[in-house]
Amino acid sequence: MSHTMNRREFIKIAGVGASSLAFATPLFDFSKGEVLAPDTHPGMYSKRTPTYCEICFWKCAGWVHTNEAGNIWKITGHEDDPHSNGRLCPRGTGGVGMYNDEDRLKTPLIRTGKRGSQTFREASWDEAFEYIADGLKKIAEEHGPECVALFTHGSGGTYFGDMLKAYGSNNIAAPSYAQCRGPREVGFISTYGEGVQSPERVDIRDTRCLVLIGSHFGENMHNGPVQEISQATGKGASIITVDPRFSTVASKSKFWLPIKPATDLALLLAWMHVIIYEGLYDKEYVEKYTYGFEDLKAHVAGMTPEWAYGITTIKPEQIRATAREMANASPRVIIHPGRHVTWYGDDTQRLRAVAILNAILGSWGRRGGYYYPEKVSFKSYPHPPFPKPKRTWKDAYPGQYKLAGLALASGICDATVPTTERDCSFKGWIVNGTNLIHTLPNQENTLKAIDALDLMVVIDTMPMEITGYADVILPECTYLERYDSIRVSPHREPTIALRMPAAEPKYNTKPAWWMAKGIAEKLGLGHYLPWKNIEEKLDWELKQVGTSLQEMKRIGVKKFEREYDDLYPMEDLADFEFNTNTGKIELYSTAMEDEGYDPLPKYTHHEEPPYGYYRLNYGRAPMHTFSRTANNPNLTDLMDENSVWVNPKVAKGWDLKNDQYVWLENQDGVITKTPIKVRVTERIRFDSVFVVHGFGHTNRHLSRANGRGASDADLITRVHTDPVMGGTGMRGNFVTFRFEAGEEVSS
Amino acid sequence: MRYGMAVDTLKCVGCSDCVVACQTENDVPIGYCRDWIVEKTFGSYPELQLEIRSERCNHCANAPCVRTCPTEASHYGPGGVVLVEENECIGCKACITSCPYDARFVHPEGYVDKCTFCIHRVEKGQNPACVSVCPTHAMIFGDMDDPNSELSKAMATRKWKALIPEAGTDPKVFYLL
Ligand code: SF4
Ligand code: SF4
Ligand code: SF4
Numbered sequence: 001m002s003h004t005m006n007r008r009e010f011i012k013i014a015g016v017g018a019s020s021l022a023f024a025t026p027l028f029d030f031s032k033g034e035v036l037a038p039d040t041h042p043g044m045y046s047k048r049t050p051t052y053c054e055i056c057f058w059k060c061a062g063w064v065h066t067n068e069a070g071n072i073w074k075i076t077g078h079e080d081d082p083h084s085n086g087r088l089c090p091r092g093t094g095g096v097g098m099y100n101d102e103d104r105l106k107t108p109l110i111r112t113g114k115r116g117s118q119t120f121r122e123a124s125w126d127e128a129f130e131y132i133a134d135g136l137k138k139i140a141e142e143h144g145p146e147c148v149a150l151f152t153h154g155s156g157g158t159y160f161g162d163m164l165k166a167y168g169s170n171n172i173a174a175p176s177y178a179q180c181r182g183p184r185e186v187g188f189i190s191t192y193g194e195g196v197q198s199p200e201r202v203d204i205r206d207t208r209c210l211v212l213i214g215s216h217f218g219e220n221m222h223n224g225p226v227q228e229i230s231q232a233t234g235k236g237a238s239i240i241t242v243d244p245r246f247s248t249v250a251s252k253s254k255f256w257l258p259i260k261p262a263t264d265l266a267l268l269l270a271w272m273h274v275i276i277y278e279g280l281y282d283k284e285y286v287e288k289y290t291y292g293f294e295d296l297k298a299h300v301a302g303m304t305p306e307w308a309y310g311i312t313t314i315k316p317e318q319i320r321a322t323a324r325e326m327a328n329a330s331p332r333v334i335i336h337p338g339r340h341v342t343w344y345g346d347d348t349q350r351l352r353a354v355a356i357l358n359a360i361l362g363s364w365g366r367r368g369g370y371y372y373p374e375k376v377s378f379k380s381y382p383h384p385p386f387p388k389p390k391r392t393w394k395d396a397y398p399g400q401y402k403l404a405g406l407a408l409a410s411g412i413c414d415a416t417v418p419t420t421e422r423d424c425s426f427k428g429w430i431v432n433g434t435n436l437i438h439t440l441p442n443q444e445n446t447l448k449a450i451d452a453l454d455l456m457v458v459i460d461t462m463p464m465e466i467t468g469y470a471d472v473i474l475p476e477c478t479y480l481e482r483y484d485s486i487r488v489s490p491h492r493e494p495t496i497a498l499r500m501p502a503a504e505p506k507y508n509t510k511p512a513w514w515m516a517k518g519i520a521e522k523l524g525l526g527h528y529l530p531w532k533n534i535e536e537k538l539d540w541e542l543k544q545v546g547t548s549l550q551e552m553k554r555i556g557v558k559k560f561e562r563e564y565d566d567l568y569p570m571e572d573l574a575d576f577e578f579n580t581n582t583g584k585i586e587l588y589s590t591a592m593e594d595e596g597y598d599p600l601p602k603y604t605h606h607e608e609p610p611y612g613y614y615r616l617n618y619g620r621a622p623m624h625t626f627s628r629t630a631n632n633p634n635l636t637d638l639m640d641e642n643s644v645w646v647n648p649k650v651a652k653g654w655d656l657k658n659d660q661y662v663w664l665e666n667q668d669g670v671i672t673k674t675p676i677k678v679r680v681t682e683r684i685r686f687d688s689v690f691v692v693h694g695f696g697h698t699n700r701h702l703s704r705a706n707g708r709g710a711s712d713a714d715l716i717t718r719v720h721t722d723p724v725m726g727g728t729g730m731r732g733n734f735v736t737f738r739f740e741a742g743e744e745v746s747s
Numbered sequence: 748m749r750y751g752m753a754v755d756t757l758k759c760v761g762c763s764d765c766v767v768a769c770q771t772e773n774d775v776p777i778g779y780c781r782d783w784i785v786e787k788t789f790g791s792y793p794e795l796q797l798e799i800r801s802e803r804c805n806h807c808a809n810a811p812c813v814r815t816c817p818t819e820a821s822h823y824g825p826g827g828v829v830l831v832e833e834n835e836c837i838g839c840k841a842c843i844t845s846c847p848y849d850a851r852f853v854h855p856e857g858y859v860d861k862c863t864f865c866i867h868r869v870e871k872g873q874n875p876a877c878v879s880v881c882p883t884h885a886m887i888f889g890d891m892d893d894p895n896s897e898l899s900k901a902m903a904t905r906k907w908k909a910l911i912p913e914a915g916t917d918p919k920v921f922y923l924l
Pocket of ligand 1: 053054055056057058059060084088089090091092093221222223224
């Protein structure tokens with residue numbers, strides 16, 4: 001693409017309206033936040049208030065700068081914050097757009113037409129709470145409170161979670177588990193006795209070799225790793241990227257292994273083979289800390305690079321060279337566990353292989369490998385003990401998913417579809433900040449489940465596909481207009497961060513804590529959320545750790561000393577007891593064996609695309625977080641639709657041209673609701689296509705996102721469920737090209 | 748004093764944070780931008796290379812936009828930064844036509860707008876907004892006349908290029924290779 005073309009693309013949307021830049025008026029009284037001298041725009045006073053970003057789970061702390069009219073001007077990173085190091089990613093910088101978006105949900109709505117028809121009437125908050133409380137009471141009487149579930153993504157979940165627990169259910173699910181990182185946690189817990197956590201405990205900053213399997217940092221803008229990769233490569237670290245697509249980070253890598261999709265586990269086993277049989281593993285570390293090395297050695301005996309070549313299409317000399325590259329860097333090497341890892345249904349086993357490979361290279365608990373994070377021990381405002389629920393979602397799956405550590409969003413969805421075998425199906429859903437229509441695989445099933453509900457409440461800042469199915473919609477104000485819980489996440493140094501409102505909530509929107517408390521009061525459960533308001537709650541909690549709301553309003557982020565001096569506990573081979581059955585790092589997992597799963601990961605062949613079909617791979621673009629940013633004016637300005645990446649050879653066969661619109665059809669005959677632009681590029685393998693997730697919205701209330709691009713979620717009808725923990729493998733879908741729309745075009 | 752900027756193509760991931768940061772810092776209206784990203788792919792699968800550049804006005808020392816401007820609205824400011832005095836701009840677009848880099852646009856309020864190297868920040872000792880936000884620290888801003896500036900050091904030790912050198916504009920934005 002020529003430079004002029006690219007430039008034109010940016011300026012093609014006509015801008016309107018006067019600049020929001022006004023001229024200096026006298027300083028006014030900022031009861032919250034701080035008047036700022038050092039960073040002002042010409043002719044403009046500004047103040048800054050602390051926040052942490054809500055656009056992805058990385059939760060970078062920053063400052064919201066407002067001008068003298070009280071309008072939000074810009075958001076910048078907080079210098080003392082280890083999540084952002086003073087720099088936000090494009091989505092965080094563009095967070096202003098979420099506040100300015102004129103398509104926001106503006107007032108509570110109660111459904112008047114049939115589900116999905118998007119017909120609502122405006123309601124008062126009191127009326128909306130009354131409606132919800134009545135619905136919840138009815139379900140509790142008729143079926144028990146355990147038949148209500150909360151799906152949540154984002155900060156407000158804490159408050160709705162407490163409300164639900166007070167009501168008598170603990171079915172609280174985040175799609176970020178079963179649809180994303182769950183297999184990784186289970187794979188690592190069954191090896192090391194603890195998980196990778198969030199933010200990931202990888203010491204990229206000091207690594208010498210980083211191995212990425214399908215992770216596309218740079219397009220995936222999780223701030224910490226992106227910053228640290230740049231830092232590490234600046235100091236000479238090498239990157240090995242395994243991806244069928246020439247991702248941005250592949251272009252920065254010393255080795256790019258353009259693997260045949262769905263064969264990563266074979267490569268991991270072959271790497272283990274080379275490292276063990278060439279004697280490259282960390283012998284002292286393996287001897288001291290691990291259990292089952294001889295079993296592992298025997299297990300990978302036949303898994304030579306030549307064996308893997310036939311499966312992965314990666315040449316044996318490349319496999320050996322990359323294995324040696326890792327071993328040379330050992331122990332300062334990271335085989336990165338990734339984050340969205342629900343691919344093929346044997347994902348826990350693949351992540352076990354990742355965990356094992358790290359272990360034999362001695363990187364866990366070592367500088368430049370995996371560190372031991374710490375967080376501030378934080379006490380929540382006291383409340384009476386919640387009632388004990390009689391059932392949980394797990395009762396719907398006796399003997400299945402035995403190692404699932406958290407509730408499965410997909411499991412709850414499935415258990416909502418009534419069957420005669422189960423005595424209780426879910427009857428009520430509360431959906432907070434997650435567009436389940438795009439998040440859960442198999443939309444038909446999700447719609448069937450929704451159809452069976454007595455009550456569905458959706459809380460969001462934006463109209464989404466899911467809001468169309470709600471009985472009641474509660475409009476939340478954006479993170480820039482509200483308080484939330486204190487951010488207490490683990491890192492190298494324990495820190496806490498405050499989010500406070502930088503502006504009054506626009507329209508008739510409210511924060512989650514206020515809604516949850518209001519509904520709890522209507523249910524007669526107000527005493528479980530006993531604080532008067534959020535300021536009182538936060539101040540009490542902050543005082544327990546030696547600070548206060550007042551101090552945090554001024555500083556935003558506070559660092560604490562580590563309680564334990566164990567950032568790299570295995571650095572000098574000190575004694576250490578792991579939280580596993582054997583007290584060792586379990587190369588051979590006794591926990592998996594006990595539950596009847598393979599104690600050592602085995603390669604299984606996955607189905608390949610039929611002739612004329614291509615594997616559907618999906619991922620991220622740097623300026624978007626899926627539905628959450630899909631209509632953001634600043635971010636859609638950078639990218640307002642996705643495209644399907646097609647290898648030139650494939651394009652030739654189908655006579656596809658750049659920028660032409662096509663529909664994608666999957667193996668089950670399901671066709672995308674909207675057409676998608678073709679991007680012919682050498683950067684993708686001939687046997688797969690790539691689509692950025694989060695486009696193809698069909699809610700007409702999204703003026704910028706509606707009908708732009710296509711949704712890969714439409715096409716994920718086949719799910720390979722991980723037997724170990726119920727993760728929903730979504731990369732076993734194959735697509736072909738169509739030149740006209742499917743019959744059923746959604747509203 | 749000669750201000751210049753270097754963008755490290757080995758670090759830049761094309762995330763566009765620099766574009767959004769400029770937009771919010773300078774109230775650039777939605778639909779317009781003062782900086783933008785260019786991505787170029789070379790080779791064929793699997794022997795590939797990718798170059799990503801964050802581009803903006805080059806603050807040319809021999810700037811055709813300044814030369815063609817009939818009202819002197821386009822002018823050289825502190826440190827050689829090329830600026831547009833919006834009150835003097837009549838919106839004739841002569842500068843837009845003459846700029847080989849397509850760096851300028853007509854602001855909806857009628858005047859021509861473009862990158863200012865965030866001179867309002869620079870004069871307070873801060874980096875331009877794009878430089879200060881970049882998550883990969885891909886950009887270096889500084890004084891080319893100061894041999895000890897980070898910019899001069901990077902240009903002395905790294906391979907670099909400027910864009911369309913044959914246009915003879917003497918650009919001040921450089922790409923580290
Ligand atoms: S990585 Fe970006 S989107 Fe995520 S929290 Fe940080 S600034 Fe926000
Ligand atoms: S912010 Fe930095 S990494 Fe991102 S596009 Fe701009 S220069 Fe490149
Ligand atoms: S890049 Fe264009 S606008 Fe900028 S100084 Fe050079 S000629 Fe003028």
